[in-house]
Amino acid sequence: MRKAVLFADLDFIDEATDLAFGAGFDVVEKYKLPKRPNPKYFIQQDKLFYIKDRSEIDAVIIFDLLKPRNFINIKKELINKEILDKTLLLLEIFALHAGSKEAKLQIELARMKYEIPILKESYTKAKITEQQGPLGAGTYGVESIIKLYNRRIVKITKDLESLKKFKETMIHTSRNVGIPTVSIVGYTNAGKTTIFNVMTGLSQKVDSTMFTTMSPKRSSISKEGKKVMLVDTVGFIRAIPPQIVDAFFVTLSEAKNSNFLMLVLDSSLEDSIMLEYLRSSIFTLREIGISGKPMLIVLNKIDKIREQEVKSKIEIVENVSKDLYCPIIAVVPVSALKGMNISSLRDEIFKMALG
Known part of the structure; x- marks a missing residue:
């Protein structure tokens, strides 16, 4: 793997490290971003010149949004090293998984x-x-x-606009035949694709790296002769760069054009982080114009926590989510990996979609 030095805020250091790994980088050193960015280089000048003499370093990752002048000035000093800010890092990952x-x-x-x-x-x-x-x-x-x-x-x-119109035609056709659509949304690596696979019986790619789902996947599930269409969508991240939201609007619009939403959260995370991801996901939905669609919240990975913690997390998410979004239909705890409580989730999906 390519060796990289990472600059990030402390609150984002773990997420940035995971993203760097997903892009094919081995982060060998980590530094905190300065509170006041250097006007010329954004990062600390002494760190920049220290890295300049490190021949074993292939890349510098700055987990923030660089201005053009910052990028140019850094590149002038680090001629033989790859420079990536948050946007470029995400695009690097997207390119690896785009199908x-x-x-x-x-x-x-x-x-x-x-x-x-x-x-x-x-x-x-x-x-x-x-x-x-x-x-x-x-x-x-x-x-x-x-x-x-x-x-x-x-x-x-122009090509993307044509694709958008084609997809909208497909969506309207699906609606015309009376199949309600539920889009699975949420923070990347929360287990959306695993839930999709368990519910549909398919085997979409699943691994621990972020953004393995870059193109929405659709498949129907049945119960007592009635069908619901599930859509596995691209994952969200905290403070997603505007350029990424704009570029992936057509992909994210799968959720906008669906009848219902299923928001997946990783219940094994600390409460504060889990709630931050909840807020971030709902904020992203608002950014692409989604509000008022009935939503199920799924607390995945309950096999990793104690039973008492599950009850506590359900209560916390119920209390916080009602102030963020409406209507929330239910909060359902599951473990997609272990198959725990999947039948209850299926029941809630059909109850929501078919009344």
């Missing part, structure tokens, strides 16, 4: 929109001299690349 044409186009679009301001800043600063740009192009080459990017962005945007 559909739509997902690949969304990733390409997001990356181009991210890189254009960097290219423009580089061109503005150095248009008089033919020097190397931060993304590997000479100054005059940068101008050509920007034009190429803009043409490609127009083409991808």
Whole structure:
């Protein structure tokens, strides 16, 4: 694996480390981001020059959103090292797991929109001299690349719009045949895909790395001759960059176009973290225009905690969620991995979807 140095806030250090691993990086050193970012480099200057002389370091990951000038200044000092901020790190992971044409186009679009301001800043600063740009192009080459990017962005945007219309047609067709749709949403790595697999009998890819689901998967479940469509969607993260929300709007719109929601939480987390993920997930739903859809909250991974803790977490989630979202139909504890309480979850899904 590529060796990386990570800069992150203490509250995000574990999450950032997991994401880095999911992108194929071995984090060998971790540093706290400064309270006041360095105006030139964002990170601490002494740390930057220390890393500069470390030949064994392949990449620097800054778990925040860099401004174009920060990226350019860092890259000038760390010429032979890969530089990733939060957006680029997520796009790196998305690219590893993208299977559909739509997902690949969304990733390409997001990356181009991210890189254009960097290219423009580089061109503005150095248009008089033919020097190397931060993304590997000479100054005059940068101008050509920007034009190429803009043409490609127009083409991808049109292609994604066509895909969006096609998917909306499929969704309306599903509604017309009377099959209610339940989208499985929630924080990445909470076990959404495992629940989807257990409920549908399918075997979508599941592992401990984040964002293994990049393209929504759909399958119906039956009970007493009646059907409900389940959709496994892309996972959320805390403080998701706006560029990612925009780029993946079509993917996330599966949840927007569904009739009902099933929000999955990892009950094995500490209460404070679990509740933060609950708030983050509901905030993301609001960001893509979702409100008022009936929702089930599923507390997954109860096999990892004591029975008394399960009761306590149900009560906590019930109390907090009612102030965040309405209507919450029920809070259901399960272990998808162990098959615990899955029949009760199935009953609640059909009760919610079919009344």
